[in-house]
Amino acid sequence: MNEPLAFDAALATIRDCCRLLPAEAVALVDAAGRVLAAPVEAPRPLPPFDNAGMDGFALRWTPDLAAGSELAVIAEQAAGDGIAGQAADACSIMTGARLPDGLDTVVPVEDCRVLSRDAEGRPTRIALVALPAAGQYVRRAGSDVAPGQHVLAAGVRLDEEALMVLRGIGLRNVLVRRRPRLALACTGRELVDADGAELAPGQIANTNGPYLERLLAEAGADVVERVTVTDSPEALAPVLARWLADGIELVVTTGAVSKGRYDFVPDVLASLGADVRFHSLRMRPGRPLLFATAGRGSLLFGLPGNPISSAIGARFFIDAAVRGMTGRPAETPVQLPLAADVRKKPGIRLVQKAALALSADGRLSVRLLAGQESFRTAPLLEARAWAMLPEDDTHLQAGCLVAVHPLRPGATSCLDASPA
Numbered sequence: 001m002n003e004p005l006a007f008d009a010a011l012a013t014i015r016d017c018c019r020l021l022p023a024e025a026v027a028l029v030d031a032a033g034r035v036l037a038a039p040v041e042a043p044r045p046l047p048p049f050d051n052a053g054m055d056g057f058a059l060r061w062t063p064d065l066a067a068g069s070e071l072a073v074i075a076e077q078a079a080g081d082g083i084a085g086q087a088a089d090a091c092s093i094m095t096g097a098r099l100p101d102g103l104d105t106v107v108p109v110e111d112c113r114v115l116s117r118d119a120e121g122r123p124t125r126i127a128l129v130a131l132p133a134a135g136q137y138v139r140r141a142g143s144d145v146a147p148g149q150h151v152l153a154a155g156v157r158l159d160e161e162a163l164m165v166l167r168g169i170g171l172r173n174v175l176v177r178r179r180p181r182l183a184l185a186c187t188g189r190e191l192v193d194a195d196g197a198e199l200a201p202g203q204i205a206n207t208n209g210p211y212l213e214r215l216l217a218e219a220g221a222d223v224v225e226r227v228t229v230t231d232s233p234e235a236l237a238p239v240l241a242r243w244l245a246d247g248i249e250l251v252v253t254t255g256a257v258s259k260g261r262y263d264f265v266p267d268v269l270a271s272l273g274a275d276v277r278f279h280s281l282r283m284r285p286g287r288p289l290l291f292a293t294a295g296r297g298s299l300l301f302g303l304p305g306n307p308i309s310s311a312i313g314a315r316f317f318i319d320a321a322v323r324g325m326t327g328r329p330a331e332t333p334v335q336l337p338l339a340a341d342v343r344k345k346p347g348i349r350l351v352q353k354a355a356l357a358l359s360a361d362g363r364l365s366v367r368l369l370a371g372q373e374s375f376r377t378a379p380l381l382e383a384r385a386w387a388m389l390p391e392d393d394t395h396l397q398a399g400c401l402v403a404v405h406p407l408r409p410g411a412t413s414c415l416d417a418s419p420a
Contacts, residue, residue, distance in 0.1 A: 004280040018324030034176035035326040045142030050099040056108040106137035177326040180249035182221040218410035244295030255305030285309040285374035306374035333403035339365040350389035
């Protein structure tokens with residue numbers, strides 16, 4: 001525990017301590033961002049019926065059709081009309097309308113010549129300008145998703161695209177993992193929570209609290225409480241004790257976790273019977289990150305107070321815990337080439353604020369930003385990703401592939417985000 005732990009070993013330690021949370025059924029309207037607890041198979045086809053892909057005329061294709069063939073238009077079918085059937089002649093049809101039973105081909109309006117209309121202007125007889133192909137411009141039932149088709153696997157996080165498909169196949173509810181409850185305590189008498197408040201000498205705005213609350217909610221946690229406490233064990237201990245007694249799955253603190261005189265979090269955790277699994281990482285920023293277990297299976301994270309150290313700790317280590325508790329797989333980074341040479345100390349994983357660069361010939365690379373110190377937040381305005389520089393390397397040349405992660409856990413890839 002006293003020796004600094006490697007980045008990947010720390011992630012493995014956290015995953016080993018995670019227990020899978022129970023499943024619960026939720027309405028599809030409330031399922032955005034939730035993680036499937038069971039695979040989904042389509043209960044019905046999508047589209048649910050054969051329908052027209054163009055405005056035009058539906059007909060039954062026969063070998064004797066030819067350019068110039070004339071057909072009577074004996075019906076009209078609009079989107080939303082129910083079952084209709086006819087075995088001969090043509091039916092005026094609108095895009096998306098159900099194809100009448102017995103008809104199998106749609107001829108667009110521009111490929112027909114209207115020969116006559118009724119008193120209300122509806123076509124009653126048409127001539128084909130060109131010979132149609134059998135089955136053209138028909139969207140077949142199940143051509144998007146077939147009934148019984150495997151649609152999504154357990155462990156998939158539901159985004160709006162997934163929800164679009166699930167609505168289309170007729171689901172009302174889905175079985176998902178319960179979200180882990182998370183409570184966050186920011187320590188520091190210097191912290192001011194009110195946005196825009198006047199600061200007394202020595203005070204700073206509490207930027208960590210709101211940022212982490214939002215980031216961890218995006219990761220999939222249910223943030224049930226956020227508090228700010230002064231620099232004293234007496235202020236923090238009862239708060240953490242209450243959360244442990246309540247069985248909160250993820251308990252997070254910021255600040256007071258390093259080796260200084262006022263870094264009391266480790267002592268508070270010891271007084272609560274916590275089992276500290278690691279308290280130092282071979283990583284910059286964020287070396288003094290602490291991870292412990294306590295209570296009824298609670299996972300405790302002591303994040304450093306510097307905002308970038310805190311952000312990195314939450315982004316990678318608490319996100320790993322949320323994934324483990326909800327059944328999501330471990331995150332897989334994108335491998336991208338460095339835009340420029342980099343030098344670093346050996347034995348340390350550097351996590352760097354980065355932007356994506358696109359060359360004139362369309363090649364994507366990752367560009368490390370200026371201002372990598374752990375107190376500097378302004379570079380995040382330009383950053384779109386975190387670049388990982390391996391522990392053992394000291395000189396990485398331009399073009400060398402490095403692991404690149406999205407800046408925030410809500411994105412599936414760093415390629416999802418682009419500069420504003």
